[in-house]
Amino acid sequence: MKKIVFFIATFFALTFTNAQSAKVDFSQPPPNIDSLLVKIAAEKNDSARYYLAMSALTISETNPVEDMHNSEKILLYGQKNNDLVCQLLGHACLSYDYLAFGNPVKCFEHGVLASQVAEKSKDARLITFGKAMYALSYMLMGDLNKAIEQNMLSINASTKYETDIITVCSYNDMGMLYLYKNKVDSALMYTQKAFELGIKSNITYWNGLIYLQFGSIHAAMKNPTLALSYWNMALAEASRIKSPKLASNAYTAMATFYKSSNQSDSSIFYANKAIAAVRNTAFYTLNVEPAKILLDLYSKKNIDSAFKYSEIFRIAKDSLFNTKNTQQAQLLAFEENTRQEELKLAEQETQQKIEENLQYTFIAVGIVSFFIIFLIFSRRLITNTKLIEFLSVIALLIVFEFLNLLIHPILEKVTHHSPFLMLLALVSLAALLIPLHHKIEKWAVNQLVEKNKAARLKAAKRTIEELEKA
Numbered sequence: 001m002k003k004i005v006f007f008i009a010t011f012f013a014l015t016f017t018n019a020q021s022a023k024v025d026f027s028q029p030p031p032n033i034d035s036l037l038v039k040i041a042a043e044k045n046d047s048a049r050y051y052l053a054m055s056a057l058t059i060s061e062t063n064p065v066e067d068m069h070n071s072e073k074i075l076l077y078g079q080k081n082n083d084l085v086c087q088l089l090g091h092a093c094l095s096y097d098y099l100a101f102g103n104p105v106k107c108f109e110h111g112v113l114a115s116q117v118a119e120k121s122k123d124a125r126l127i128t129f130g131k132a133m134y135a136l137s138y139m140l141m142g143d144l145n146k147a148i149e150q151n152m153l154s155i156n157a158s159t160k161y162e163t164d165i166i167t168v169c170s171y172n173d174m175g176m177l178y179l180y181k182n183k184v185d186s187a188l189m190y191t192q193k194a195f196e197l198g199i200k201s202n203i204t205y206w207n208g209l210i211y212l213q214f215g216s217i218h219a220a221m222k223n224p225t226l227a228l229s230y231w232n233m234a235l236a237e238a239s240r241i242k243s244p245k246l247a248s249n250a251y252t253a254m255a256t257f258y259k260s261s262n263q264s265d266s267s268i269f270y271a272n273k274a275i276a277a278v279r280n281t282a283f284y285t286l287n288v289e290p291a292k293i294l295l296d297l298y299s300k301k302n303i304d305s306a307f308k309y310s311e312i313f314r315i316a317k318d319s320l321f322n323t324k325n326t327q328q329a330q331l332l333a334f335e336e337n338t339r340q341e342e343l344k345l346a347e348q349e350t351q352q353k354i355e356e357n358l359q360y361t362f363i364a365v366g367i368v369s370f371f372i373i374f375l376i377f378s379r380r381l382i383t384n385t386k387l388i389e390f391l392s393v394i395a396l397l398i399v400f401e402f403l404n405l406l407i408h409p410i411l412e413k414v415t416h417h418s419p420f421l422m423l424l425a426l427v428s429l430a431a432l433l434i435p436l437h438h439k440i441e442k443w444a445v446n447q448l449v450e451k452n453k454a455a456r457l458k459a460a461k462r463t464i465e466e467l468e469k470a
Contacts, residue, residue, distance in 0.1 A: 033069075049085050053089045056070045057074070061241070061246060062241060062244075068094060070093075074090045089129070092129045094106070095110035114130040116130075127153070127157035128158040135149075135177070163201040165205040169206060174190040194210055214226075228254070248286045254266075259297065268293075268294060272294070
């Protein structure tokens, strides 16, 4: 009966978790953030709380201003209540929103904090999201190698739980990073994996971005028909979810394609559409690329239009690539790299110290054990049983410390540094060792008594023989 109840409870828990992750969609408005915080406070399960909070943070592609507002509230809640789940989601989503606004300083600042919270939590879901945003922060600064390294950590963590929207995001981001490095085969492989995971898990959240990326990949592979087909699919998705960002990116990709194909009229047409898509929206910085295309195309044939688009390009570029901001972001990157190196060095020193302690303890156990065995089996020495009892206590303490050193790293990982759970585990270990110690001690004392009797008897016989001879 208990097994049946456990199975049903597990089934509903998994169903709830998967439902939360799979039903997220850009086209659905987020719940009221204040009402949601009440539900988050009542939910004790980390996984369920994660997806509850996530449901308010699914509008980055359509309304980043509201998404930032919700992210800040969730972050503040997490900080006040020491809730790592909400802290992670707040920092990660703010990092993504600042990425959309082209602010490298704030993007990297929150990316670093998201990564740190994820590391502290040791929770696979949080690590997946934190490292994914950290990777995008490096991408914004142009460090693609570091971005790929961090994104791979995100992908590795995502394999430890059910597929959700961030799992798909991580694979799609890896495809984007490899595309930027002009490694088209790898880009196609990861993007295809993202698409397959989305289909299998009924997650349509990233479909528009995946279609957009497929188009860019096929353009790089010189497959124009497929490229245009995918870009049109991305535009259809942009229209469905009402995303000016996705529409502008798709139009810009098409304008770039037609410009490289020397089809100026088509390039101008789609570049204008790209600018129009984000006019009077928070995504104004996306005007940089289409305005640059129009500036290049008009500079030789229409001075007035060239001047118009040069102004659009200048304003958008100044907003996107502020030199001071970039320098500050690079400083943050340097400081975070230094912190990571210090953590690695500290871990190596700790591990080395543990190994040394284990060696010393093993030597001590060996010495005491040898001494006890020598006393027991020595045929000449008459040994006091109290000495054996004393040495057995010393041996018990050394063995306990040896096992503690051996399993301590595992305990920390399993118990998440919980003092109560670690104490409980050590008490359980002691409860196993003490009865075993008593049995071994009793055996050793018995052996010693028998040895002493034999030694005394032998000595008595020798004395009698000597008296008889005298």
